[in-house]
Amino acid sequence: MAPPHSNEYSTASPVSSVAAPLFKVNAPNVQYTDEHILSEYTYNNTVINKQADGSMVVEPVNQVYHFKTERAVPRVGLMMVGWGGNNGTTLTASIVAHKRKLTWRNKSGVHSPNYWGSVTQASTVRLGVDANGEDVYIPLSQMLPLVNPTDLVISGWDISGKNLAEGMERAQVLEYDLQRQVYDELATMKPLPSIYYPDFIAANQSDRADNLIEGQDKRKHVEHIKKDIRDFKIANQLDKVIVVWTANTERYAEIIEGVNDTAENFLKAVESSHDEVAPSSIFALACIEENVPFINGSPQNTFVPGLLQLAEQHRAFIGGDDFKSGQTKFKSAIVDFLVNAGIKPVAITSYNHLGNNDGKNLSSHKQFRSKEISKSTVVDDMVAANHVLYQKDEHPDHTVVIKYVPSVGDSKRALDEYECDIFMGGRQSISVYNICEDSLLASPLIIDLVVMAELMTRIQYKTGEMTKFSTFHSVMSILSYMLKAPMVSPNTPVVNALGRQRTAIENIFRACVGLAPNNEMGLEHKIWKQ
Ligand code: NAD
Numbered sequence: 001m002a003p004p005h006s007n008e009y010s011t012a013s014p015v016s017s018v019a020a021p022l023f024k025v026n027a028p029n030v031q032y033t034d035e036h037i038l039s040e041y042t043y044n045n046t047v048i049n050k051q052a053d054g055s056m057v058v059e060p061v062n063q064v065y066h067f068k069t070e071r072a073v074p075r076v077g078l079m080m081v082g083w084g085g086n087n088g089t090t091l092t093a094s095i096v097a098h099k100r101k102l103t104w105r106n107k108s109g110v111h112s113p114n115y116w117g118s119v120t121q122a123s124t125v126r127l128g129v130d131a132n133g134e135d136v137y138i139p140l141s142q143m144l145p146l147v148n149p150t151d152l153v154i155s156g157w158d159i160s161g162k163n164l165a166e167g168m169e170r171a172q173v174l175e176y177d178l179q180r181q182v183y184d185e186l187a188t189m190k191p192l193p194s195i196y197y198p199d200f201i202a203a204n205q206s207d208r209a210d211n212l213i214e215g216q217d218k219r220k221h222v223e224h225i226k227k228d229i230r231d232f233k234i235a236n237q238l239d240k241v242i243v244v245w246t247a248n249t250e251r252y253a254e255i256i257e258g259v260n261d262t263a264e265n266f267l268k269a270v271e272s273s274h275d276e277v278a279p280s281s282i283f284a285l286a287c288i289e290e291n292v293p294f295i296n297g298s299p300q301n302t303f304v305p306g307l308l309q310l311a312e313q314h315r316a317f318i319g320g321d322d323f324k325s326g327q328t329k330f331k332s333a334i335v336d337f338l339v340n341a342g343i344k345p346v347a348i349t350s351y352n353h354l355g356n357n358d359g360k361n362l363s364s365h366k367q368f369r370s371k372e373i374s375k376s377t378v379v380d381d382m383v384a385a386n387h388v389l390y391q392k393d394e395h396p397d398h399t400v401v402i403k404y405v406p407s408v409g410d411s412k413r414a415l416d417e418y419e420c421d422i423f424m425g426g427r428q429s430i431s432v433y434n435i436c437e438d439s440l441l442a443s444p445l446i447i448d449l450v451v452m453a454e455l456m457t458r459i460q461y462k463t464g465e466m467t468k469f470s471t472f473h474s475v476m477s478i479l480s481y482m483l484k485a486p487m488v489s490p491n492t493p494v495v496n497a498l499g500r501q502r503t504a505i506e507n508i509f510r511a512c513v514g515l516a517p518n519n520e521m522g523l524e525h526k527i528w529k530q
Contacts, residue, residue: 018071022142023127030514037069037144039514067512068469070458073145074239076152077232078450081283082247083156083191084167086356086410087297087323091154091443092189093168096182098150104177111175117444119481120146120451125506126518133524143509147454149447153236157228158191158247161211165189171356173410173439192228195221195279200250200300202364205357218273218282225286240457242293242450245280246323246442249358250300251366252373253278259306263313266306281307288316293453295479296320297446299374303487311474317456319449319476322374322484325441326434327352327414329498334430335379336497338420343428344389347397347419348379353405354412354438363404374485375400378496412438445482452479452505459512478508 024032029040042062049057080088096102097113104111115121124137162170165186168179193211213224233241253276255261259269260276269277270285280302287294288311296302299322303311311318324332327350338345353359362368376398383390418430456476460469472478473489480486480494481501488494495501507517 017073019073019145021145022138025513025515027514032071034071036071037067037513039067039069039512041065041067041511041514043511064464065511066462066469067514068460068462069144069455069512071145073147074454074458075237076147076450076454077236077238077241078152078154078156078446079229079232079241079243080154080156080446081194081243081245081280082158083154084158084160084162084164085246085248086171086173086358086439087246087442087446088156088158088191089164089168089171089186090173090439091446092164093174093178093182093186094443095150095152095154096185097178100182102178102181104175104181106175106177111178115149115444115447117441118149118447119502119505120448121149121444125509128515129524140506140509141451143506144455144512145458146451149451152450153238154189155232156191157194157225159194159196159205159211160208161190161193162208163187163190171410171439173437194247195225195282197279199275200253200278200280201248202361202367204360204364205248208357216273218270218277221282222270222286222289225283226290229286229290229292240292240454241290242295242453243283243287244295244297244446244449245283245302245320246297246446247280248361249298249367249370250278250280250302252301252370253281253304255301255304260304262306263309264306266304266310269306278302284318285310288314288318291316293317293319293457293476295449295453295476297323297442297449299370299485301370308475308487308490314474315471316474317453317471317476318474318487319453319479320483320485320487322371323442323445324482324484325438325445326412326436327416328375328378328484330432330434331416332378332382332496332501333498334418334432335382336499338418339382339386339389342389344421345379345383345396345418346421347399347417349397349399349417349419350375351401351403351415352412353403353408354410355404355406355408356410356412356438358438359402359404359412360406362402368402371402372400377485377494381494381496410437410439411435448482449479452476478505481505 031038042064044062047059047061082088094113120141123140125140127136127138130136165183168186193213196209196212198206213221229241256276258265259274260266280296280300284294284302284307335345362371383395414434416432420428422428453476456472460471462469475487475489477486477488486494510517
């Protein structure tokens with residue numbers, strides 16, 4: 001049991017570990033050493049050369065990659081910014097419930113902990129076929145050595161000084177019988193003081209800001225956060241720390257030439273404590289300088305151009321923006337389906353109402369605007385991909401409304417209408433009504449973001465032209481499945497379509513163990529038996 005009012009919570013065993021894999025690939029291009037899985041992988045692609053007359057010359061190309069994945073799963077700490085909020089308390093309580101194998105009752109019966117809603121923990125992938133041609137599925141978590149979320153050591157910051165038990169009660173997400181059982185343990189956890197620049201979040205949040213790092217010097221704030229991370233790492237003998245922003249949505253930072261447009265200017269802006277440097281950017285900078293992966297779970301533009309440049313210079317891992325939990329996840333699946341079915345959505349109209357503190361913060365216009373932007377770009381790539389249905393630069397009308405209705409609490413309501421043009425001038429209207437505790441959708445996403453970001457720190461690649469192995473690009477676009485407005489490296493196209501995002505995860509995992517991408521050809525079932 002942690003001492004009273006500790007700033008962290010540990011469930012993990014004290015050392016990193018190599019577990020026996022569920023399967024081993026038996027092939028000349030794959031090698032297992034004590035430390036690594038090594039694979040040689042041929043990446044096949046198709047390059048199109050568009051001719052002046054409109055025709056195309058198509059060329060299959062391939063490139064050999066060598067992947068090296070560390071097998072030892074390290075001891076990992078998760079630090080959440082906004083730890084005392086709905087997501088932070090819900091995730092922490094659920095991990096305590098897992099660790100203690102708690103069960104709880106409500107009127108429908110006895111429940112036990114699960115990680116449902118987490119793609120890494122609760123979904124399966126088709127590994128291949130058995131001798132009879134039957135599909136063989138395994139948990140995604142068994143494709144590569146991954147951190148077990150129950151082993152995470154948890155800590156974090158919050159501008160609200162309430163301990164995690166009080167925060168969990170305030171959140172009103174988990175069943176009372178579960179809250180009751182974890183209460184004392186969560187009461188020992190108190191968020192570290194945090195940075196509060198009132199201009200960036202809604203004025204209605206000021207009454208909970210009672211746990212603050214002092215002073216106005218932004219460079220000192222960066223150093224303070226860096227020290228918090230180092231102290232946490234040492235105190236818990238951690239191999240790695242990952243930081244996730246699950247604090248309030250901030251307003252957009254203005255992009256100003258000479259202030260946040262280049263790495264150098266951004267650092268100068270921090271030194272001079274410029275007004276346009278947001279708290280989330282301070283946390284991100286601290287993580288970049290400490291070489292700790294940082295993921296932004298809120299919609300604001302934390303990664304201003306100068307900060308993105310800095311991350312690249314440091315080769316530090318970053319990801320964002322905005323957890324893709326309910327409405328947008330559904331949208332990025334259904335619009336993909338409609339457009340790929342040859343049906344043309346012409347209007348997508350989304351209403352939301354929610355009554356939690358996130359909704360309260362979003363009732364302020366500037367913070368709502370950040371959310372509106374992140375929600376509104378989500379179908380662009382799917383529409384642009386179908387020039388049979390859409391002319392160049394044509395988009396469906398897309399409207400997003402969010403209202404704060406305190407009495408529904410964390411149980412968010414989302415009403416969407418998809419208005420579509422169909423065959424021979426007809427119309428199809430699809431209406432969807434979704435009700436769900438928002439934090440029960442977001443918490444498993446935090447797990448996935450942490451588990452996959454940690455994995456990214458253990459994978460290296462090399463192509464023929466390279467003399468040594470390198471990590472992937474700083475911007476972890478593999479996290480896109482969990483994010484509404486995925487960041488990608490400069491000049492890389494954004495993929496929002498949910499199916500494509502999941503396929504990317506699955507096939508990158510496969511490549512690391514030397515397996516070809518999954519295809520759905522099923523040729524073995526389409527030929528005459530000999
Ligand atoms: P919440 O309001 O319950 O929690 C946010 C916490 O952040 C609060 O405890 C607040 O005191 C704290 N905070 C604010 N500014 C801070 C700072 N500078 N430093 C440290 N702590 C700070 O919100 P939530 O429901 O947990 O959601 C968190 C974020 O995740 C929001 O921005 C929300 O938009 C985003 N998000 C949530 C979901 C979801 O499904 N729950 C989905 C997508 C995005």
